[in-house]
Amino acid sequence: MSAADFKPHPDLPPPKFQTGWVKWLRDNLFSSPFNTFLTIVSVYLLYLSLPWVLQWAIFEASWTGTTRAACETADGQPRYGIGACWVFISVRFNQIIYGFYPPELQWRPNVVAILLIGLLTALLLKGVKYKQWIGAFTLIGFPIIAGILIHGGIFGLEVVETDRWGGLMLTLILSWVGIVASLPIGTVLALGRRSQMPIVRTCSIVYIEFWRGVPLITVLFMASVMLPLFLPEGTEFDKLMRCFIGIVLFQSAYMAEVVRGGLQAIPKGQYEAADALGLSYWKKMGLIILPQALKIVIPGIVNTFIALFKDTTLVYIVGLIEMLHILQVAGRDSEWIGFDTEGYVFAAVMFWIFCFFMSHYSQNLEKKLHTGHKR
Amino acid sequence: MKFVKMLLATAFTVSISVSAFAGTLDDVKGNGSVKCGVSTGLPGFSAPDASGMWKGLDVDVCRAVAAAVLGDASKVKYVPLTAKERFTALQSGEIDMLSRNTTWTVTRDSSLGLNFAGVNYYDGQGFLVKKELGVKSALELDGASVCIQAGTTTELNLADYFRANKMQYKAITYDTSDQTVKGFEAGRCDVLTSDQSQLYALRIQLKDPGSAMVLPEVISKEPLGPVVRQGDDVWFNIVKWSMFALVIAEEKGVTSQNIDNMKKSTDPGIQRLLGTSGKVGANLQLGADWAYQIVKQVGNYGEAFERNVGMSSPLKIARGLNQLWTKGGIQYAPPMR
Numbered sequence: 001m002s003a004a005d006f007k008p009h010p011d012l013p014p015p016k017f018q019t020g021w022v023k024w025l026r027d028n029l030f031s032s033p034f035n036t037f038l039t040i041v042s043v044y045l046l047y048l049s050l051p052w053v054l055q056w057a058i059f060e061a062s063w064t065g066t067t068r069a070a071c072e073t074a075d076g077q078p079r080y081g082i083g084a085c086w087v088f089i090s091v092r093f094n095q096i097i098y099g100f101y102p103p104e105l106q107w108r109p110n111v112v113a114i115l116l117i118g119l120l121t122a123l124l125l126k127g128v129k130y131k132q133w134i135g136a137f138t139l140i141g142f143p144i145i146a147g148i149l150i151h152g153g154i155f156g157l158e159v160v161e162t163d164r165w166g167g168l169m170l171t172l173i174l175s176w177v178g179i180v181a182s183l184p185i186g187t188v189l190a191l192g193r194r195s196q197m198p199i200v201r202t203c204s205i206v207y208i209e210f211w212r213g214v215p216l217i218t219v220l221f222m223a224s225v226m227l228p229l230f231l232p233e234g235t236e237f238d239k240l241m242r243c244f245i246g247i248v249l250f251q252s253a254y255m256a257e258v259v260r261g262g263l264q265a266i267p268k269g270q271y272e273a274a275d276a277l278g279l280s281y282w283k284k285m286g287l288i289i290l291p292q293a294l295k296i297v298i299p300g301i302v303n304t305f306i307a308l309f310k311d312t313t314l315v316y317i318v319g320l321i322e323m324l325h326i327l328q329v330a331g332r333d334s335e336w337i338g339f340d341t342e343g344y345v346f347a348a349v350m351f352w353i354f355c356f357f358m359s360h361y362s363q364n365l366e367k368k369l370h371t372g373h374k375r
Numbered sequence: 376m377k378f379v380k381m382l383l384a385t386a387f388t389v390s391i392s393v394s395a396f397a398g399t400l401d402d403v404k405g406n407g408s409v410k411c412g413v414s415t416g417l418p419g420f421s422a423p424d425a426s427g428m429w430k431g432l433d434v435d436v437c438r439a440v441a442a443a444v445l446g447d448a449s450k451v452k453y454v455p456l457t458a459k460e461r462f463t464a465l466q467s468g469e470i471d472m473l474s475r476n477t478t479w480t481v482t483r484d485s486s487l488g489l490n491f492a493g494v495n496y497y498d499g500q501g502f503l504v505k506k507e508l509g510v511k512s513a514l515e516l517d518g519a520s521v522c523i524q525a526g527t528t529t530e531l532n533l534a535d536y537f538r539a540n541k542m543q544y545k546a547i548t549y550d551t552s553d554q555t556v557k558g559f560e561a562g563r564c565d566v567l568t569s570d571q572s573q574l575y576a577l578r579i580q581l582k583d584p585g586s587a588m589v590l591p592e593v594i595s596k597e598p599l600g601p602v603v604r605q606g607d608d609v610w611f612n613i614v615k616w617s618m619f620a621l622v623i624a625e626e627k628g629v630t631s632q633n634i635d636n637m638k639k640s641t642d643p644g645i646q647r648l649l650g651t652s653g654k655v656g657a658n659l660q661l662g663a664d665w666a667y668q669i670v671k672q673v674g675n676y677g678e679a680f681e682r683n684v685g686m687s688s689p690l691k692i693a694r695g696l697n698q699l700w701t702k703g704g705i706q707y708a709p710p711m712r
Binding site for chain 2: 068077078080081091092095099100161163221224225226228229231239316317318319321325328329330331332333334335337338340
């Protein structure tokens with residue numbers, strides 16, 4: 001029997017249960033009795049809810065039209081609970097995005113939005129040069145340009161008072177201002193809290209603990225209701241500006257603690273090495289410690305940002321109408337009473353999209369900045 | 376707290392001599408707009424429409440004042456206010472007047488440094504029942520289960536009313552008005568109680584609004600009206616008489632449609648109203664055609680009512696107490712002479 005006669009048996013296919021979708025199902029859905037149980041319960045819940053949700057949100061929904069009649073049956077009864085009235089959203093869409101911003105001037109926020117998207121994309125793309133300058137511009141130059149464009153008042157731009165700002169635009173402005181202003185203040189506070197100088201340290205600790213100890217809603221309420229009573233009569237202080245100040249004061253305290261976490265994560269050797277090189281305090285921090293510390297805390301910063309983004313809905317209690325509440329107010333128009341559900345669903349979807357985008361953006365940013373000593 | 380406030384107030388008045396309150400009229404003329412505090416959204420009273428224009432019965436009071444003072448009803452800067460901050464906004468001068476479904480009570484009138492300039496809507500707590508119950512009066516509601524929004528004076532009024540009439544009831548409380556109406560619809564209760572103006576808005580949210588009706592009984596007094604700061608009588612008079620002008624125009628049958636013909640009227644009352652004779656406007660420190668502008672641009676009270684909350688609106692609220700005194704209601708304006 002020579003070797004040439006040896007005919008290996010043809011390969012058997014892998015066992016049925018170890019390949020294709022069957023394996024995927026076994027691994028992911030039915031890997032243990034408990035997981036099997038969970039899968040069955042989930043499928044049952046989906047079976048109960050999904051047909052109704054799809055029917056309400058898509059198949060039975062009213063999509064076209066401009067009046068309430070589009071969402072009513074032939075005999076004039078509203079179709080609450082049968083089909084969603086997306087006409088309510090489409091009629092109000094402009095208001096949801098821009099608030100009461102004059103339609104003929106809406107190109108200005110549009111320019112700002114395009115600029116922001118451009119900057120954020122540039123920061124993420126490979127091969128773009130001068131990234132630190134683009135980054136600095138995004139944090140410093142861009143807010144100024146955005147402020148000039150949206151508010152107007154110089155360069156012949158017509159002034160649009162802040163009481164006409166609203167909707168998604170206001171939500172984004174509030175959160176952007178909150179984050180951009182609180183990041184540097186928070187960093188300084190974090191450094192102050194770890195400082196050797198007793199007065200600086202005490203002041204930072206008192207500030208941080210005070211502002212972390214009060215709820216944001218109280219801060220906003222104080223800014224709007226109490227502050228005007230203390231100001232001289234007739235002094236006007238823009239309501240939005242009061243909210244900005246409140247949010248920034250509040251947010252910096254949180255930011256300080258996030259940054260402090262990063263500072264503490266830097267090994268002592270880094271500090272000592274910087275000292276050994278004879279660097280001054282600010283050089284040590286600016287060149288060695290902070291670049292490493294801030295990179296570590298990107299998830300924390302984004303986390304704070306997402307929380308702030310959702311917290312901006314609280315400004316409603318001082319009468320600023322951001323995205324969630326412009327939908328609520330829209331449902332108080334007597335022509336459109338009773339379509340609040342559609343408004344809330346739409347707001348939830350919008351918030352989810354933005355938060356999801358932010359979290360992914362930050363993950364990408366972390367990958368870009370990853371320089372080899374990832375913990 | 377009060378002491379600190381006083382101290383601060385004194386400090387400020389000493390250091391800075393601001394006298395903005397004395398001349399709200401001058402401020403308004405200087406700014407070219409009336410800063411009017413409105414509700415952040417109340418069907419039929421104040422809410423922005425799809426194009427962002429504020430509409431409603433409360434909004435029309437702001438528009439009437441703007442028409443009287445500036446000759447243009449559109450020159451209003453609306454400041455949406457929540458219930459908690461409305462009085463502060465007025466006290467601090469952030470707004471010139473407040474027209475935000477605010478109930479006129481003695482406490483508010485006497486202790487807040489504010490003046491109520493009249494009543495643009497007589498509201499009161501009422502009942503919404505399912506028609507199939509066959510109830511025609513609130514007095515037939517003995518033993519009923521009642522849906523209420525928790526933590527409001529509505530609850531107290533309800534208890535008072537049923538006790539006074541020796542009836543039993545079972546309260547089912549909800550947190551928001553949306554939940555209340557859902558509970559009513561699901562049959563958790565026989566009756567829903569709230570302010571009457573709200574009941575009509577809640578009724579629209581039912582799957583079949585025709586299946587429920589509002590009972591005629593009103594169990595509390597809720598006169599709603601515009602508010603101004605104390606100590607500026609010129610402005611107080613202007614707001615007060617802008618409202619009266621709306622009512623007088625309806626009494627005299629002057630509408631936004633026929634007003635130009637009415638200018639030729641020989642009725643001295645109409646002549647005084649429209650400024651073709653007399654010095655009413657000058658006495659109020661306004662132009663002679665102040666009331667003409669109000670009626671021309673806003674309409675008379677009846678028109679504003681029908682347009683915003685009455686039969687030509689989705690709310691379909693009956694005039695009831697808000698009918699003119701000559702037609703069985705209590706809307707009454709002192710004579711303009």
